[in-house]
Amino acid sequence: MIELGKERLTLDLYAKIVREKEKVFLSEETKTCVRASRRIVEGIIDEKRVVYGINTGFGKLSDHRISETDIDKLQLNLLMSHACGLGDVFSEAVVRGMLTLRIKSLIQGNSGIRLETVEKMIEYLNNDIIPVVYEQGSLGASGDLVPLAHMALPLIGKGEVFYQGERMETLDALEKAGVEPIDALHAKEGLALINGTQAMTAVAALSVYDAFYLMDVANKNVALVMEALEGIIDAFDARVQDVRQQSGQIVVANRIRSLLEGSKNITKQGTVRVQDAYSIRCVPQVHGATLDTLYFVRDIVEKEMNAVTDNPLIFDNGDAISAGNFHGQPVALVMDYLAIAMSEIANISERRLERLVNPQLSEGLPAFLVEKKGLNSGFMIVQYAAASLVSENKVLAHPASVDSIPSSANQEDHVSMGTIAARKASKIIGHVQEVLALELFTVAQALDFRGLDGMSEKLRSIYDCVRSEVPHIGQDCVMQPYMRSVSNMIAARKI
Numbered sequence: 001m002i003e004l005g006k007e008r009l010t011l012d013l014y015a016k017i018v019r020e021k022e023k024v025f026l027s028e029e030t031k032t033c034v035r036a037s038r039r040i041v042e043g044i045i046d047e048k049r050v051v052y053g054i055n056t057g058f059g060k061l062s063d064h065r066i067s068e069t070d071i072d073k074l075q076l077n078l079l080m081s082h083a084c085g086l087g088d089v090f091s092e093a094v095v096r097g098m099l100t101l102r103i104k105s106l107i108q109g110n111s112g113i114r115l116e117t118v119e120k121m122i123e124y125l126n127n128d129i130i131p132v133v134y135e136q137g138s139l140g141a142s143g144d145l146v147p148l149a150h151m152a153l154p155l156i157g158k159g160e161v162f163y164q165g166e167r168m169e170t171l172d173a174l175e176k177a178g179v180e181p182i183d184a185l186h187a188k189e190g191l192a193l194i195n196g197t198q199a200m201t202a203v204a205a206l207s208v209y210d211a212f213y214l215m216d217v218a219n220k221n222v223a224l225v226m227e228a229l230e231g232i233i234d235a236f237d238a239r240v241q242d243v244r245q246q247s248g249q250i251v252v253a254n255r256i257r258s259l260l261e262g263s264k265n266i267t268k269q270g271t272v273r274v275q276d277a278y279s280i281r282c283v284p285q286v287h288g289a290t291l292d293t294l295y296f297v298r299d300i301v302e303k304e305m306n307a308v309t310d311n312p313l314i315f316d317n318g319d320a321i322s323a324g325n326f327h328g329q330p331v332a333l334v335m336d337y338l339a340i341a342m343s344e345i346a347n348i349s350e351r352r353l354e355r356l357v358n359p360q361l362s363e364g365l366p367a368f369l370v371e372k373k374g375l376n377s378g379f380m381i382v383q384y385a386a387a388s389l390v391s392e393n394k395v396l397a398h399p400a401s402v403d404s405i406p407s408s409a410n411q412e413d414h415v416s417m418g419t420i421a422a423r424k425a426s427k428i429i430g431h432v433q434e435v436l437a438l439e440l441f442t443v444a445q446a447l448d449f450r451g452l453d454g455m456s457e458k459l460r461s462i463y464d465c466v467r468s469e470v471p472h473i474g475q476d477c478v479m480q481p482y483m484r485s486v487s488n489m490i491a492a493r494k495i
Helices: 011-018 028-046 059-063 068-082 092-106 115-126 145-156 170-177 189-194 198-229 238-244 247-259 283-305 329-357 380-396 418-450 457-467 480-491
Strands: 086-089 134-136 160-163 166-169
Touching: 011 092, 011 198, 011 283, 028 115, 068 145, 068 189, 092 115, 092 145, 092 189, 092 198, 115 145, 134 145, 145 170, 145 189, 145 198, 160 170, 166 170, 198 247, 198 283, 198 329, 198 418, 198 457, 238 247, 238 283, 247 283, 247 457, 283 329, 329 380, 329 418, 380 418, 418 457, 418 480, 457 480
Parallel strands: none
Antiparallel strands: 086 134, 160 166
16 A cells, blocks of 8 residues: 655556555554545634635635625535546546645645545545546636536545446446445535545646656667668767767667667678668657656656645744745646657657658668569558658647636636647657557568567567567568557557
């Protein structure tokens, strides 16, 4: 089990919770912190102090004072009125991430939520009762109000959930699981549940986690292509990278040199040709720049994973400060940055794929990597498929964060669109996986023609892994199942 307390939540721990379904718990110290914060909220009510979201309306309606008899009803109304989701639903992993990150935010003692409510969220998470949450509807400021409202509804027995692989009404799932909903929401609890950046951050965290792995796959693909095309190793010389001083570039070049250690297929400049095309020669510079981007993005996203993004914020001295920690601008900007950086990994991968199938560029390999060309089209349309995804990525890479539409009668007059940015980045990363799979599928075929005897031991193991599920293509066949197999191997982190 993983403690969701004072310790920093990392991408690796996050992945264990949301993908491997590791259970979570709270320490007694953390529980004490939550109870202390709740007592401050109860004191505000007793003292009849006017505090946003506790005894006022929301957004533009914050000037409306709510009577003590309606304070609990206010929180229920908030969840129901804000559950306006649209489009497809988030994956269960993303929603598990939303629950995890919201719990992490709430237990830091600045939200004033009841411990019972937090423990109910943990009970749902540990029992894999996962709310149905729609992807669209968030502006990314005032928090991810719409998706978080859908996340919170099942806590009070409303809405829908996924349970044991089925989508069903919450009360039906709770009956099957032997779990009870909470009796009611009390002062500030509805607002505490939905005012934050946990939808965009849940998507962002998985995207960054996957992007790091795909970067390693991309570097392995480069080394395999160099084996197939008798690539020139000189451009990866450590001295070349050192004088540029870019850390990502140095890491990438080191990695590719390590992968190619012992290869008899690679060449030195001037032996076969003077220099390689940019899609091979400039890989340290291109992949390295994306790797540096990932380091930067990871730092911002991990900070957000551990942040308190509630409003108002409750402090130990009794202050309740209404501010703007719910604004998703940090996540919005880095998700747009990630989208652009990862699009480039697909761009350059597709260019290497083209070199493998194009007889004018493939250093003696057969046209489209197939015998009896003309009768057979071979890998011709594999390149088309990659090109289509690369082109779509260029559309998706347009930044979302430069847009803003005022809401709540212009009270909330600048929003981040961070959830849109995160969703776009996630889709691009999915496309990158597919393009890299197509390149890997193609280079395995190219290596069959070039010959396997001279390959480095590390790269031969990758080739053998691909060939364990995907055969050499001797004549035209339906390619899509093999393409899917390689993509699934990458998704399962077998490469």
